[in-house]
């Protein structure tokens with residue numbers, strides 16, 4: 077089981093959540109089955125890759141929060157779910173395609189790059205519709221010192 081926590085350097089609180097990493101999703105293009113990068117892996121192999129990708133996406137998130145002067149949401153289960161979705165896409169599609177959108181063709185979207193995290197709206201306008209990176213004017217913006225880490 078993989079646990080994702082949030083903490084601050086000055087506060088002692090943390091929050092954790094269990095994450096089932098064993099369910100597969102079969103992605104459909106408009107007229108064909110999408111071939112996943114994780115095809116051919118055992119459940120254990122895929123889980124191991126998702127744990128590794130979750131660590132990478134967590135490290136990226138913590139760094140990007142600082143670089144963009146944004147914060148996590150006060151409800152920490154939101155960034156936890158978003159990071160899990162990004163990690164699953166990284167393993168299954170080869171890129172951290174935004175997990176908060178519907179795509180007719182995920183392979184095409186990955187190639188286009190527009191919605192690969194950090195997406196173009198985030199890079200250009202600091203707009204993250206997943207609420208992973210919030211600007212201070214957001215009603216849901218949390219403590220600017222809060223960072224995520226994972227425990228396994």
Ligand code: SF4
Pocket residue numbers: 158173174175176191192193194195196198203204205206207208209
């Ligand atoms: Fe990443 Fe953009 Fe999705 Fe936010 S909206 S999680 S920045 S891809």
